[in-house]
Every structure is written in structure tokens, then in C-alpha cells.
Amino acid sequence: MSIEQQRRLVTELPGPRSQQLMARKVSAVAGGVGTTMPVFAAAADGGIIVDVDGNQLIDLGSGIAVTTVGAANPRVVAAVTEQVAAFTHTCFMVTPYDGYVAVAEALNRLTPGDHDKRTALFNSGAEAVENAVKIARAYTKKDAVVVFDHAYHGRTNLTLAMTAKNKPYKHTFGPFAPEVYRVGGSYPYRDNERDGAVAAARALDQIEKQIGADNLAALVIEPVQGEGGFIEPAPGFLPALAAWCRDNGVVFVADEVQTGFARTGDMFASDREGVAPDLIVTAKGIAGGLPLSAVTGRAEIMSAPHEGGLGGTYGGNPIACAAALAAIETIEQDGLVERAREIETLVKARLGNIEDDRIGDIRGRGAMLAVELVNSGGTEPDPQLAKDVAKAAHAQGVIVLTCGTYGNVLRFLPPLTISDALLDDAFDVLAAALEATR
């Protein structure tokens, strides 16, 4: 790796160059586009981001779960360089190219279930979620879509309707798309229900009473909820929902935009309980940092839209496809699924050793891990504590993100190429930051 894998601060954060750039950002970029840290990146690889002042920060965010294979993975860099020299774009809908087909083949092979599959490629996670809904509606000839409490599916109009949290995502941006219905999910730490079948029965009762399977095109769910707080449903929840969808002619859509591609210690989070979604939506970790997303699913469902009904100018751009093939090769050949499980063991051990009764819950899988912070000895969410700890970690050069409907969750999403030494250093910093807030 070209960047030394070590945290090093040579200025206070933000340093002078970052401050200058931030002043330019404020006068040039729309204020609605926020940043977690006021620090500008110059280079990144492995578990380190180098800023414009020469500080080396530990990356526990992966650009929100994107750079699973690292931010300058040599296979990705080589594949992108070769493709960019050959051609940057023709539009797959005009003159197709093989990279798109190869990505579709790889997704059909890797996604859960051995049924006949087809794939369509897009640019962002939200765009792919929208297309999954379009496809499910075309197939079922029904309209309604069910989503869950704490869900996050994106920021376009339809996906905002599907996303649960008001601020910062939805506030002032309505009206939202119709025929989207929200039901309760499974949040074992807060609903105290550890039996997924019981939680599913509760959700299905709501669906049957309030919407009706006859009106329902799709049930869309994150197998582990991301922005909502890294919420793992109780075991049995997803299989029960999938079985009900199968029995009732409803398309079961897994939104694996954040959980996909080894992130959770399986190639896909649905794999953990043997769930084979009818449609699976992927993005983020798919292409080593280039914008690409996909809908993959049962051939008969994917083939429901008329020819020309799916597409977009850039969907499955050849450079992004080249990057995806290189990222997928890296995940498979470098054993990154196993590496995610190693990271889980290491990080959970570190978190488990912190004695602090404001840690309400330690959860997550693979390299998608979180702590939920609460009032001392209770369960009341403490978003200020999450903010304070994140801020203290940032000042020490550890990039950590918060999330959760209540804003009280610290989440850890390191690149899978991070070293154990960097993880140890980062969790020393985090433990000290937590201790300092007592």
C-alpha cells in the first residue's frame, strides 16, 4: 500500500488548508450538502485517509460503506485505468459493451438463491430501489409498497417516501410518492422481542389489516437496517416475511445497498438465514468507490417490464463496471468475507471490554458494527453523547459516523483492508473519548 498505515496528526484538525477549502465550500456549495468532518481528503487507501494538510486519519466509515476493498485498490485502479483509456461511455442502451454483461453474470452468480436470474444496472442506491419497485409493480400489476420503521432507502422522491426519518432527510421536501405504507419491524433491543417469528406475525397482521396482500406489489426491507441504527432483526424475522410474500404473491425485495458485498461477514446479509429474495438491490460496496447499483432477481420478475422500460444514460457505465469486476474479484480472491468476520471478532471484543453503562447495546455483523448509547443504566437514547464521542474521536484523527432514528448510535464501517493495528488504535481512541465524557 502506498500510504503508510498509521494514524498521524501534524496539525490540529482541521488544518489550515482544510480551513481554506471549507471557506470556499461555504461560498460555493449548497448549504444543504453537509459534511461529517471539516477535513478535506487528498489520498486514501487501506484504513487511512490523508488530508490536504498531511494528517493521516483512521477510516471507520469507508465513505458510508463503499470502499470495502479500499479506496485505491490496485485491481480497481488498474481496471479503471485500462477502461478509461479504451472508452468512457457509449450508453449501454445504444451500443452495449461486455463489462455490463459480465457484472450482471457475476451478480446472478453471487446473490442468494440458485434460481434463474437477471440483472439491470443503475447509478445510485436510491435509483436501484426505485427500479426494484417499478419492476415489482410491472410484475404484480399491483401498487402498494410496504416498508418498515427505521428504514432508509434513499433521497429521491419515491425513496424518501420509503425512508422513515424526517430530519435531515424528508423535512420540507414533501409531498412524497403515494402507496407507500410503513409497518413495525424487529428491533430486539427496544421492542424486547427476541423471537423473529413473533415480530413478523405482528408486522404481517398490520399488513393484512391495513393494506391487504391483493394490493401489495412489494415488501422492501434492509436485512440489517443501516441509517436507522444498524438494527439486526431477531432471528426468524426475515424468513417469515419472505415465506409470507411467497405465499401471497408479493415481491420480497432485500435492500442490500449497505449490507452487500461481504460487509456483514457474508457475501450478502440475506445469506445468513438462507433467505433468497425475489429481488435484491445492491450499490455502495459493489464497485470500489465508483457509482454503480443493481437490481438482481428472479428472471420472470425482472423480465416483466416492457423492452425500453428500464435504463438511463449512465446506468452500468463501463468504468464503473470495470471497477465492479475488479472489486468482486478482490472480495472473492482475498477472502474479504472471512476478513469481515475477523473484524467483527476483534471489534466486539474491544467494545465488550469497555465498562460503561451508557453502552445500551453492542450489535451488528462483520464490519458493520455499532453501539447504541443511552442514559446511564437506562435505555433513554443519548444523541448528545454520540455526538460528543464522535467529535472527540474526530479531533484525534479517527473518522467515525453516527446514525439511528434517535441519533444515538456510533457505527463502525471500516474498509475490509484495514489492519488490526489500526483498528486497535482507533478503539483505544474511542474508549478514551467515551471515558472523557463521564
Ligand SMILES: Cc1ncc(COP(=O)(O)O)c(C=O)c1O
Ligand atoms: C439501505 C440503503 N438503501 C439505499 C440507500 C441509498 O443509496 P444512495 O445514497 O447510493 O442513493 C442507502 C444509502 O445509504 C442505504 O443505506
